[in-house]
Amino acid sequence: MAADKNPSGSAGPEQAPQKQPPSKEHKKKKDEKKDEDLSDEDLALKQQLELYVERVQDSDPGVQKLALESMRQEIRTATSSMTSVPKPLKFLRPHYGTLKEYFEKMPESDLKKYLADILSVLALTMSAEGERESLKYRLLGSEGDIGSWGHEYVRNLAGEIAQEFQKRQYDDMPIDALMELVQQIVAFHMKHNAEPEAVDLLMEVEDLDLLVEYVDATNYKRACLYLTSSSSYLPSPDDILALDIAYTIYIKFEDLASALRIALYLDNIQYVKQVYTSTEDLLLKKQFSYIIARHGLALELDDDIVADESDREALQDIVNNAKLSEGYLTLARDIEVMEPKSPEDIYKVHLIDGRASASSSLDSARQNLAATFVNAFVNAGFGQDKLMTVLSESSTGGSSGSWLFKNKEHGKASAAASLGMILLWDVDSGLAQIDKYLHSTDNHVVAGALLGVGIVNCGIKNDCDPALAVLIDYINKEDTIIRIGAILGLGIAYAGSHKEEVRSRLSQFLGDPKTPLELLVFSALSLGLVYVGSCSEEIAQSIIFALMDRSDTELGEPLTRLLPVALGLLYLGKQESVEATAEVSKTFNEKIKKYCDVTLMSLAYAGTGNVLKVQRLLGICSQHLDKGETHQGPAVLGIALIAMAEELGLEMAVRSLERLLQYGEQNIRRAVPLALGMLCISNPKVNVMDTLSRLSHDADADVSMAAIISLGLIGAGTNNARIAGMLRNLSSYYYKEAGHLFCVRIAQGLVHLGKGLLTLSPYHSDRFLLSPTALAGLVIILHACLDMKSVILGKYHYLLYILVLAMQPRMMLTVDEKLKPLSVPVRVGQAVDVVGQAGRPKTITGFQTHSTPVLLAAGERAELATDKYIPLTPVLEGFVILKENPDYRDDH
Amino acid sequence: MPTVSVKWQKELFPAVEIDTTQPPIVFKSQLYTLTGVPPERQKIMVKGGLLKDDADWSTLGVKDGQKLMMMGTADEIVKAPEKGPVFMEDLPEEEQVVAVGHSAGLYNLGNTCYLNSTLQCLHLVPELKSALLSYTNSGRSNELDQYSHLLTVATRDLFSELDRSIRPVAPLQFLTVLRKKFPQFAQQQNGTYMQQDAEECWTQLIYALSQSLRSSESSEVPAAVKTLFGIDLVSRVHCAESGEESLETESIYALKCHISQDVNHLHEGLKHGLKSELEKVSPSLGRSAIYTKESRISELPRQDNVFDCSVCAFLLEKGVESKGKNFAGNMSKVDYPLELDVYEFCSEELRQKLQAPRQMLRDIENAKLGLKTQDKSNASKANECNMPQPEGSVGNQGEPSSNSHDKANSSDGKTQLTGIYDLVAVLTHKGRSADSGHYVAWVKQESGKWIQYDDNNPILQREEDITKLSGGEDLNCAAYFTTELISTNDASMLNVTGTWHIFACIKLASCEFGVEERVWM
Numbered sequence A: 001m002a003a004d005k006n007p008s009g010s011a012g013p014e015q016a017p018q019k020q021p022p023s024k025e026h027k028k029k030k031d032e033k034k035d036e037d038l039s040d041e042d043l044a045l046k047q048q049l050e051l052y053v054e055r056v057q058d059s060d061p062g063v064q065k066l067a068l069e070s071m072r073q074e075i076r077t078a079t080s081s082m083t084s085v086p087k088p089l090k091f092l093r094p095h096y097g098t099l100k101e102y103f104e105k106m107p108e109s110d111l112k113k114y115l116a117d118i119l120s121v122l123a124l125t126m127s128a129e130g131e132r133e134s135l136k137y138r139l140l141g142s143e144g145d146i147g148s149w150g151h152e153y154v155r156n157l158a159g160e161i162a163q164e165f166q167k168r169q170y171d172d173m174p175i176d177a178l179m180e181l182v183q184q185i186v187a188f189h190m191k192h193n194a195e196p197e198a199v200d201l202l203m204e205v206e207d208l209d210l211l212v213e214y215v216d217a218t219n220y221k222r223a224c225l226y227l228t229s230s231s232s233y234l235p236s237p238d239d240i241l242a243l244d245i246a247y248t249i250y251i252k253f254e255d256l257a258s259a260l261r262i263a264l265y266l267d268n269i270q271y272v273k274q275v276y277t278s279t280e281d282l283l284l285k286k287q288f289s290y291i292i293a294r295h296g297l298a299l300e301l302d303d304d305i306v307a308d309e310s311d312r313e314a315l316q317d318i319v320n321n322a323k324l325s326e327g328y329l330t331l332a333r334d335i336e337v338m339e340p341k342s343p344e345d346i347y348k349v350h351l352i353d354g355r356a357s358a359s360s361s362l363d364s365a366r367q368n369l370a371a372t373f374v375n376a377f378v379n380a381g382f383g384q385d386k387l388m389t390v391l392s393e394s395s396t397g398g399s400s401g402s403w404l405f406k407n408k409e410h411g412k413a414s415a416a417a418s419l420g421m422i423l424l425w426d427v428d429s430g431l432a433q434i435d436k437y438l439h440s441t442d443n444h445v446v447a448g449a450l451l452g453v454g455i456v457n458c459g460i461k462n463d464c465d466p467a468l469a470v471l472i473d474y475i476n477k478e479d480t481i482i483r484i485g486a487i488l489g490l491g492i493a494y495a496g497s498h499k500e501e502v503r504s505r506l507s508q509f510l511g512d513p514k515t516p517l518e519l520l521v522f523s524a525l526s527l528g529l530v531y532v533g534s535c536s537e538e539i540a541q542s543i544i545f546a547l548m549d550r551s552d553t554e555l556g557e558p559l560t561r562l563l564p565v566a567l568g569l570l571y572l573g574k575q576e577s578v579e580a581t582a583e584v585s586k587t588f589n590e591k592i593k594k595y596c597d598v599t600l601m602s603l604a605y606a607g608t609g610n611v612l613k614v615q616r617l618l619g620i621c622s623q624h625l626d627k628g629e630t631h632q633g634p635a636v637l638g639i640a641l642i643a644m645a646e647e648l649g650l651e652m653a654v655r656s657l658e659r660l661l662q663y664g665e666q667n668i669r670r671a672v673p674l675a676l677g678m679l680c681i682s683n684p685k686v687n688v689m690d691t692l693s694r695l696s697h698d699a700d701a702d703v704s705m706a707a708i709i710s711l712g713l714i715g716a717g718t719n720n721a722r723i724a725g726m727l728r729n730l731s732s733y734y735y736k737e738a739g740h741l742f743c744v745r746i747a748q749g750l751v752h753l754g755k756g757l758l759t760l761s762p763y764h765s766d767r768f769l770l771s772p773t774a775l776a777g778l779v780i781i782l783h784a785c786l787d788m789k790s791v792i793l794g795k796y797h798y799l800l801y802i803l804v805l806a807m808q809p810r811m812m813l814t815v816d817e818k819l820k821p822l823s824v825p826v827r828v829g830q831a832v833d834v835v836g837q838a839g840r841p842k843t844i845t846g847f848q849t850h851s852t853p854v855l856l857a858a859g860e861r862a863e864l865a866t867d868k869y870i871p872l873t874p875v876l877e878g879f880v881i882l883k884e885n886p887d888y889r890d891d892h
Numbered sequence B: 001m002p003t004v005s006v007k008w009q010k011e012l013f014p015a016v017e018i019d020t021t022q023p024p025i026v027f028k029s030q031l032y033t034l035t036g037v038p039p040e041r042q043k044i045m046v047k048g049g050l051l052k053d054d055a056d057w058s059t060l061g062v063k064d065g066q067k068l069m070m071m072g073t074a075d076e077i078v079k080a081p082e083k084g085p086v087f088m089e090d091l092p093e094e095e096q097v098v099a100v101g102h103s104a105g106l107y108n109l110g111n112t113c114y115l116n117s118t119l120q121c122l123h124l125v126p127e128l129k130s131a132l133l134s135y136t137n138s139g140r141s142n143e144l145d146q147y148s149h150l151l152t153v154a155t156r157d158l159f160s161e162l163d164r165s166i167r168p169v170a171p172l173q174f175l176t177v178l179r180k181k182f183p184q185f186a187q188q189q190n191g192t193y194m195q196q197d198a199e200e201c202w203t204q205l206i207y208a209l210s211q212s213l214r215s216s217e218s219s220e221v222p223a224a225v226k227t228l229f230g231i232d233l234v235s236r237v238h239c240a241e242s243g244e245e246s247l248e249t250e251s252i253y254a255l256k257c258h259i260s261q262d263v264n265h266l267h268e269g270l271k272h273g274l275k276s277e278l279e280k281v282s283p284s285l286g287r288s289a290i291y292t293k294e295s296r297i298s299e300l301p302r303q304d305n306v307f308d309c310s311v312c313a314f315l316l317e318k319g320v321e322s323k324g325k326n327f328a329g330n331m332s333k334v335d336y337p338l339e340l341d342v343y344e345f346c347s348e349e350l351r352q353k354l355q356a357p358r359q360m361l362r363d364i365e366n367a368k369l370g371l372k373t374q375d376k377s378n379a380s381k382a383n384e385c386n387m388p389q390p391e392g393s394v395g396n397q398g399e400p401s402s403n404s405h406d407k408a409n410s411s412d413g414k415t416q417l418t419g420i421y422d423l424v425a426v427l428t429h430k431g432r433s434a435d436s437g438h439y440v441a442w443v444k445q446e447s448g449k450w451i452q453y454d455d456n457n458p459i460l461q462r463e464e465d466i467t468k469l470s471g472g473e474d475l476n477c478a479a480y481f482t483t484e485l486i487s488t489n490d491a492s493m494l495n496v497t498g499t500w501h502i503f504a505c506i507k508l509a510s511c512e513f514g515v516e517e518r519v520w521m
Helices: A002-018 A020-036 A041-056 A059-076 A087-105 A111-125 A133-140 A151-171 A176-191 A195-204 A210-216 A220-231 A239-254 A255-268 A269-277 A282-296 A309-319 A324-335 A343-347 A365-378 A410-422 A427-438 A442-455 A466-472 A480-493 A500-513 A517-530 A539-551 A553-554 A559-567 A576-583 A589-605 A611-622 A632-643 A649-665 A666-679 A686-695 A701-714 A723-734 A736-753 A772-785 A799-805 B024-035 B093-100 B113-123 B126-135 B144-166 B173-181 B197-216 B224-229 B266-273 B348-368 B375-386 B394-410 B464-471 B475-494
Strands: A811-816 A825-831 A844-851 A860-864 A869-871 A878-884 B003-008 B010-016 B045-046 B067-071 B229-240 B246-254 B253-260 B275-282 B286-300 B312-319 B339-341 B420-430 B438-446 B448-453 B457-461 B512-517
Touching: A041 A087, A087 A111, A111 A133, A111 A151, A111 B512, A133 A151, A133 A176, A133 A844, A151 A176, A151 A195, A151 B475, A176 A195, A176 A210, A195 A210, A210 A239, A220 A239, A220 A255, A220 A282, A239 A255, A239 A269, A255 A269, A255 A282, A269 B246, A324 A811, A343 A365, A343 A736, A365 A500, A365 A736, A365 A799, A410 A427, A410 A442, A410 A480, A410 A799, A410 B457, A427 A442, A427 A466, A427 B067, A427 B464, A442 A480, A442 A576, A466 A480, A466 A500, A466 B045, A466 B067, A480 A500, A480 A517, A480 A611, A480 A799, A500 A517, A500 A539, A517 A539, A517 A559, A517 A772, A517 B457, A539 A559, A539 A576, A553 A559, A553 A589, A559 A576, A559 A772, A576 A589, A589 A632, A589 B266, A611 A649, A632 A649, A632 A666, A632 A772, A649 A686, A649 B348, A666 A686, A666 A701, A666 A772, A686 A701, A686 A723, A701 A723, A701 A736, A723 A736, A723 B394, A772 A799, A811 A825, B003 B024, B024 B173, B113 B144, B113 B173, B113 B197, B113 B420, B113 B438, B113 B448, B126 B144, B126 B197, B144 B173, B144 B197, B144 B229, B246 B286, B246 B394, B286 B348
Parallel strands: A811 A878, B003 B067, B253 B312
Antiparallel strands: A825 A844, A825 A860, A869 A878, B003 B010, B045 B067, B229 B246, B229 B286, B275 B286, B312 B512, B339 B420, B420 B438, B420 B512, B438 B448, B448 B457
């Protein structure tokens, strides 16, 4: 077939001169016909075409050729509405068979190819389903310009190619000829703003690489957008391939910030480095560093990336999140929420009319503990509050810590750790303020202070590694609670960093069969956090051995459920990589085998949207279990973790969960609110809010407590007035159920997280990237909440601080080229899905214009409202560097 | 000798020289002079952890110009306060009760909500409690039957248990005794105990208690229950045909409120209740004739010296005559006030007795409202008020009012009846009939808060909601109560017998009122 290309190529120029005579003749004949029947134009056309058909079968090649040319002309010039078949095609319908027959009889010649072309077009409407005759004749034809037969023809052809391709692959037949055609079609589509069709065709024929050749500067964005958004619906490994192509295209057109997003999505360090080395622009590299910092990737910049040392230091500082606290406080000052808030400001008891619960003169330890958490969550990162820091400023040190001692035993640990939350990200002054608690004589306070050190350093990396230096000495102390504080602190501070020092020190606990269970669990969790998504064989082995060694009774402890989670974290989002470990987990003790299996699977596929896995988990949920089996809880959570990847799957999961709620057994129902909370985290969807509100009054205490916490999760950091109102009412409804009330308080604290400046959503960058550390933190909390009574309401409430891993400011802060905050007008509105849409649709709707810094809610998008600056990243979130637009002219 | 920069909090000390021949403690004292942080509190981050005092500089590999970070403050170390706070969770159970602010609930032992709610209402009355407390196990007199005695003892024990506990209490013993004493409460249906009528339970219980408490306390205190709940009525029986008239006195424990179509406030219902028609043989006419009976309260429940309040119970009862036919329109909503003034229903003599304290009350209220007037105007005001009173002389009325002021101030124990009662407890029923559905008690605590006792589950409520219990189509409670109302009417239709149902079938609107006299000052 390749040989045919030449004649077909020459056919083009030949056609042009020949066109004149037939059209003349054609006119003459038409006149004759009109003489006979002037009134009916259609009839004339019909007779005309019939004549052509007859003449095509003429023995004289000249006549044949003329007839074919004329027929071709008729078809091409036929303009018709979109809804009906063009007239010439309609009139030729009865003769399709005749022409086909004649074609078979024709000897090989150019004319035969001409006829094949015409038959190919006719087959568009005539060919029987599945025959793919259009394609057949196209391949036999002259291979002229494919677009000349119109869009519909090309589209039809593309469909037939896809079918033919599959068949040929199945039969192991050559596909070269098809690929020729594919190239033509792709080129045609790309030229005519039909990038989705081109991408679809290439996906069908499994040759996406071709796309790179055909995209140009005008359409690469749309093509890549289509590629990236469709990748979430593609089976593995096609999705990776699609993103790879998108990455290549972005690199090709030097849209490096977009390329970086893909690189981060693929979790491909090579790509990330390639993005850095693809440009010399330092400012752009700074922008990259901001994106990486938000993602939480621990990246060590080396000489190849930036040669100059001081530049490298500046970039590394950004990657290390060293300036996060500063930016966050800038935002807070701009929005004027620096004023610290007390828990009472959040409870708003005065709004609960007349039902204020008996405010007894006595302190309730549980209520004070709740207030500690609320205070920590609400004032997170602000560096000041009304309980913990307020007194430390006054010179009389004696009274400081009075709130601390209003907590009981392990409550004091949480209180001391709350200081870390309040001073979040501010390593320098944070450590200074926590320091004095490290010298306390009370073990609980020391433990809390150690945890606080870890919290302050969450997501911040520092060359001096203060957290490691301080904490490492405490992990071998006598007291268990101190060790737990230090271990958990390390896990939080170095989450996702793959820090070797942490591994070497913590692994010893896993290997030692004498390690107390709680220490074992927290060590495993910390290692899971530090090595999240690393697929580290070594750590997996040691956790597996620990799980095998432990006795039946220990495996029955509520805290044990976090061991499989720790194991799963190592494979978070790594899909197939988990299989070997999952195989080993089948040999575990009966008690934990299934739990482990389900947890591993759900974590490995978390954030992938893998439909098959969701179906499997739903299958697990539909079984009716023997008593004592608990693996359905993680299965329900798994559905949420996997399905939250994209919007459609999310909606479906919400509906499926509603079913589970109605038909599921109690241990399933208990997990459903948490799953809903995960699906809509920091995104208070009204339907989910209503469901949770209903469940928060459920007769089953576990269901209602989970629903209350989940109300907090979906409203986290939104200040959502409706949820706040619901929680206030719940606080009066449950005023004498200590456990419920505690949950309500925590939820209230979450809703006002960082006074509404923070989000818990692990997704960022237009909901495209998933931060693994943030997800890891949420997963631990969800699993801990599966057994609320013995974990969160028991003595492990400080696990709640793991949420800090998911906390990020939901801000858009624009900075100038010197990285100083710069206020510019931006439009903030509801994001519109523009994938595959024609033209240049608006990307946001219902927008308002603000000046930066601004807050972005879930599903919102920002765009600059001025041409004066050019953002260095297409997604305006977090820190955005603005460059002055050289083409900008001030109109005024 | 390398020079390093040391970062401490937000400060940076550039160019600090390290003498590598000296132990690190020397370096630390250098920093002490710079920062004021004592060496033992300094934490200096170097490679591989903190800088130890005895470390060797050469192994640490400190380079020239390296940045070190120091942590530590000179702040005072936090010490635990000498006396830690006391937490509610640590207290013994009895003390927690005080903190909770209300007493415990009662477990439902199988259709016993009627009993639970009745007991919660009674439990509220402190005088009854004290009367019960003084009742001894041995103090049984001969005329009292054994079960009454046991019941009284059981009540006493139960009440004291309620006071002590914060967890719900199971009234097992009480129930057993009650069922023995009143076998009708032990009726069974399909093997389970039937739901009973709370009003009947109330009446029987009060009766039993009145018997036992009277007998036990001999002459000293006449009868606790009588003083607490008893109402003396003077009835004038009048025959329209013959013109005969006679006076009767009787003592009852409850005022009845008939609910008919035209009654939509408690006052009207009570008025109806005090007026009745009866047929009896007229001696003068020699045949039966219709007599109208009009009752007036001659003696209100009152309390002697010890307490400042007395309690009387009113019973709202649905007049069954209000025919079922019209019941859709008969969704009578009976409002009731949080404060009931029975003045209107009192006999003339009683009214006079009430006159003075009422005046005083008014004065106090005026004073509270800031309408403090001089004595003169006060007196004249009093005069005005007293004018309509037929037998009240102006002079007489004015004096006691000021006298009673003093009296009230000086003799704090002395009670004055004013005829004004506060609402302290409501007992409601929801459900289709008296034999089914659910009883709930709403009780006002001493702290002024309302608690809804739903069996073992006390729930805090708002005062506004209490008045909404009246059964109308109020928005808040409507869904809850309207349905009941209709079903209630169904039930009353079924039970139409032409006479008054003593144990009302009706519970929606049948509320029992404990009305507490306003406490002075």
